[in-house]
Amino acid sequence: MPDSAAVKTRLRDELSTRIARVRKDFFQSLQIVASGVGAYYIAEQFLGHHEPIFAATAAIVSLGYVSGATHARRILEVSLGVILxxxxxxxxxxxxxxxxxxxxFVLFISIQIARFLDKGILFTIQMGLQSTLVVLLPPSPDGVFARSLDGVVGGLCAFLLMFIFPKDPRKEPRRNASALMNAFADVFYSSAKAMKEYDGKAAWLALSEARQLQPLFNKCEADVVTAIGLAKLSIVGKSQQGELKTLSKRFSATDLAIRNTRVLNRRMASTLENVQLSSTAVDSLAQVFVDIGNAVHTLGEGMSAKERETRRGMMHKARTELEHVAATLEPHQMKVETLEGESLVLMTRPLVVDLLEVTGLSHEDAVDQLVPLGESITERAPKTNILPVIAAPQTSAVRVESLLHDVPQEEAEQPVDTAAINTVLRTRAANSKDSTTDSR
Structure with missing residues (x-):
């Protein structure tokens, strides 16, 4: 038997979600009602049509709840589908x-014509449905093409409602941006805690949190497209399109940052379960994750703020915080001395670049904020200036060993396999460790 308390909590959460959905779409519900009733009234009173149900149908379907597509295209698809x-x-x-x-026969022909004219599913449905109803319903007493005119009236009423009485299209994208970035920041806080406590299971949970960001991002991406479409139809939409387009660009950079975060968390979880990093490396990596989390939280405040000056101030603050992190992402500077620890540092660098691009920096300017890595990452790694360009996939381990010492110029021009290099490096590290143990 399920726990009664858990059932009550689940029901309460479900009820809250449904109420929130009604509140969010309340204004659009008023628009749909006004458009449908208005279209019916105009067709009946001004055009003299009897029971112009197609006018109300076109208006209601045109303004239906939609996400991820522009309302302008939806209204055009519905109107043209009804008319044709x-x-x-x-x-x-x-x-x-x-x-x-x-x-x-009419339904089949209508669907084929619709698929030829447009790939939209809504367009096809409307053409097929309306043409079939015309054949099945009794003929209209208002004339052969009176119902087509009713469809035009419904579409025009939908456009008019969206133009004269628009809702603020920025409200929902701002709310979504705040929710996404707060959840994104929590991923870094969880990663920092897992690193500080050196808990592999907690690191896997942080990875799970990072993966759960994808539905939130998809909603943000879809709603900002819808918002831009609403702004284009609005009488005051020109002043809103700039903010929405900027927010769309920030979401694109955020998408890359989320993807890099999943890669980083997956590597961190594996590292914590299989390798022991030094205490200084653990502390420095944990602090970096906390700093990134704070910066992401600031980004969320900047993306969701109503006032332009507030948005600019928060973005500047987030950029400063991320530039500070970028200036520290060098293994030696962070006291990271193992290959596994260095890989975490190196994976963090492109992530910070993505977040700097969220603040508005170009990719080149964001990369310039990173501290240079230098010629060598660890003592065991070969100098980069003696590693030739890789041109072939296979090289013997003996050939790689020669690269770790003095290499003649003619041999340095030969291709080398980096996988073999990693094998030799790990073997030498293990032998060095065994030798130290034997000497003791």
Missing amino acids: GIAIGDVLMLLMGQGMWQAT
Whole structure:
């Protein structure tokens, strides 16, 4: 039997989610009602049509709740689908009459024409539905193409409502940005805790948190596209499009940062379970994760703020915080002395670059903020100036050993396999460790 307390909590959460959804879409619900009733009234009172249900249908479907596509395209698809569908139905009904087989033929023809004209699913559905209804329903007393005109009235009413009485399209993207970046910051705080406590299981949980960011990001990406479409239809939308387009660019850079975070967390979890880093390396890496988390939290405040000056101030603050982190991401400077620890530092560098791009820096300027790595990362690593360009996938371990010492110029020009280099490096490190143990 399920725990009653857990069931109550789940029901309470579900109820809260549903209420929040109603509140979020309340203004758009008013728009849909006004558009549908208005279209019906105009077609009936001004055009003299009897029961112009197609006018209300076109208006309601055009303003339906949508995410991830522009309202302008949706309204056009619905309006054209209704008009063409009704027109095709009227023409074919005149030629073939009414009945089930006529309706079947009309539906098939309408769908084929719709797929030829447009790839949109909504367009196809509207054409097929409206043409079939025209053939199945009794003829309109207002004339052959009266229903097509009703569809035009419904589409125009939808456009008019969106233009004169728009909602602020920035509200939802701002709320989503705050939720996404706060959850993103929590991933780094969890990573810092896992590193500080040297807990592999906690690191895997941090990776799970990073993976759960994807649905949040997808919602942000879809809603900002919808918001830009709403702004284009709005009478005051020009002043809003700039912020929305900037937010869209910030989301694109955030997407890259999230992907790099998953890679970093996966490597960190494996490292904590299989390798013991020094205490200084653990402390420095944990502090870097905390600093990045703080910067991401600041980014969220900057992306969700209503006032322009507040957004600029928060972005400047986040950039300063990330530049400080970028200036420390050098293994020697962080007291990281093992290959495994260095890999975590190196994986953090492109992540910080992505976050700097979220603040508005170009990629080149963001990369310039990173502290240079120098010629060598560790004492065991070969100097980069003696490693030739890789041109072939296979090289013997004996050939690699020669690269770790003095290498003649003619041999340095030969191709080398980096996988073999890693094998030799690890072997030498293990032999050195065994020799130290034997001497003791």
